[in-house]
Amino acid sequence: MKTARAVGIGGYGAYVPRYRVPTATISAAWRPHGATKPAVAEKSVPGADEDVVTMAIEAGRTALGRIPELDPRTIGAVWVGSESKPYAVKPSATVVAEALGITPATVAADFEFACKAGSEAMQTAVAFVGSGMTEAALAIGMDTAQSRPGDALEYTAGCGGAAHLFVPADQALAVVEGSVSYVTDTPDFFRREGAAYPEHGSRFTGEPSYFEHTLAASRRLLAELGAQAGDFDHAVFHQPVPKFVVRASEELGFTAEQIRHGLVAPRMGNAYSGSSLLGLAAVLDQARPGERIFFCSYGSGAGSDAFAFHVTERIDERRQGARVADYLDRRREITDYGHYLRLRSKIRRD
């Protein structure tokens, strides 16, 4: 897909909470004699006063802070993609827009497409700016990923995400070369209204779901651009577990070096809607002018959004504030499963 006018990312910001629970702490509670080694060593956990709204505000503040010449009131759209919205009904995006000084002349809504909600917001932001409807649009993917105590997901469901502010290409630090979306009705993972935790199809989440959509969307974008994996300097994918990313990228022809900077899951788990956007932020933290970035999300239900970016010379002056690595390095370990349950509001006093 191409836009009427060229569009790119003008500012970006990430967020990962301070707390980490080692997956060994979860194993000790639920399968003390289990043989399987958890897919990640630890995962990020939100503080008791954090949720998708607070995390989105911080990522958004960093994104706006990196392009100080942009008046927040010129941002014409704010979308928060998440599957752990603090409210079932009441937009997260209005709180975020208000806190960032973007209100009132703006479009604002929450997006839901399992783990693809954040990249869905990116697609829409690209369209809004690309069509000329607005001069800037803020797309955020953020999750405090939900998981049932003791479920396989509990070992990886992490917290975090990123905000990407889309602007016309002449002000961008990374220009969108093109994008595609690929969706089908694939019921690999869902959460019914009112249910606290998602259900998932176990092994069904792999082959017919993650791999089918990630590979198809990626191949379509490469074909549209007439590009090969080797033409890119970095590649970012949705990161349910690190081995999925390794396998998908290998099938597409990407190398370990290309996925290295964007692979954040080993240090924080799967941030659901925030996962791929956070990986993209981590790549932007490292990218040099002239480099090309390949990006492909995945969301259950199911679908993938793929983007290609071209990094501009503006990148070097747009790195104020905390980087993904800074958030990953800021860690306070929670080794008590009860404390973890309290931070995740799985037990509460009210």
Add this chain to the structure above:
Amino acid sequence: MRDDVFILGVGRTPVGEHWHLGLRELAAAAIFEALDDAGIESVDALYVGNMLSGGVNGQENLATLVADAAGLLPVEAYKVEAACASGGAAVRAATLAVASGAARVALAVGVEKMTDGVGETVAEGLATAADQDFEASHGFSFAGLSALLMRRYMHETGAARDDFAAFSINSHRNAAANGRAMFREAIDRDDFRRSPMVASPICVLDAAPICDGAAAVVVASREVLRSHHRPVRIAASAVATDTIDLGSRADILHLRSAAVSAERCFRHTGFGPDDVDLFEAHDAFTIIAALSLEACGFAPRGEALRFATEERIGLAGDLPMSTFGGLKGRGHPVGASGTYQVAEATLQLRGEAGPNQVAGARRALAQSVGGHGSVAVTHLLEV
């Protein structure tokens, strides 16, 4: 003040957990005792000092309730609220009524029934003395705000936590001899040291308790005086205010409201700190007692803890403090405490303080502080 105002009678209920008594019974008991003490049956005006009746007891229009309970209808009556200084403010209102000539005899009663509140109702009620928008709603409690003062005081003066023990030890010692006090046992420095933390660095033994009580004071003009009276003159009475939020104050360790109200009392009478024989201080927390000593000019800035030795603030000292146990030992039924102070100071000046008597006491300063110094009421009494 235009006319002289005298205290003719005082009443005090025991302070404690009065599970079988409500606002009506407590207030009426204090009023009956004060009226009997004064030998007076009716009054021209009734001022009820109270902080929490709305939030904790669900009862506003409190003065009407109290007037009815005490058989004083259709007396002029209304509630006076100035946070923890409400009881002092009620005395001030009665004093103004008499001084102005509007009333010949006025009654101030401070009453608080805190144990009606269960769970966190009382703590939430007390927090309403702070700025609701910018302190209480952010979880800043009564103890928490005092803790901010105490931590800063320790930082600026180099004082240790233990250095604050003197105030609690003194209050408990005096309370032990007061039959109407909540805590009748003395404590020592080890008790203080072992006391559990409430809001660091404030421990349980830094803080006054939640309790019930009522105290009443009958004030009257000179023409009401009879030969059987043992009048104590209200030589001066003053109220002053400061910002409701702590942060906006020029210096959080200077209780400006306490300083200004005390200064007004001194200026009005021509007396100074050296002329005062005893100080009923607002020792809701040890840090507030310390800051009050400095604000009133008894101790220089940063010197209150060095000042507060047993030789100084004990009953035989230069400046006996909290002579009936203060808020810490007698108890702090918040909206009543200021009235207790005036009643107790009156007993001292009459020479009727029994085992708590300060020998030869002729002048007493009673100071009631609300909202961590956002309001202060000071009375200077004299015989």
Add this chain to the structure above:
Amino acid sequence: MDLPRYHRLRGAYYRLEGRRCTGCGAVAFPPRPACRGCGGRELEVHALAPRGRVHSFTEMATAPRGFDPPHLMALVELEDGPIIAAQLTDIDPEDIAIGMEVEMVTRRIQEKGPHGYLVYGYKFRPPVPRGEAS
């Protein structure tokens, strides 16, 4: 805190909006209709610097209803002058010190149970340490 009150306060809670006196330039937080510096009544909205230093602090032994432990409260002296009362977050109680640098973040400052609304507002935390770019 009831909803209308929270809504009315959102400028201060989300963006640290205080007031600046157009006469003498004094900055105030909480916002007030009259300037405490000169008594002036012409004040404009002024967003305070979201950075400052801990002026004093305390940890409550038990968190009040609607708040989670550890319940850390502080007075924070902002870069542009005012001292404001705020909760501290993302820090262990034993690591807090008077004078330490903190920055504003937006967090849940109160929660009305699992079915109630959420009150978002300012808290302060140590800045995220910046490592060397790799």
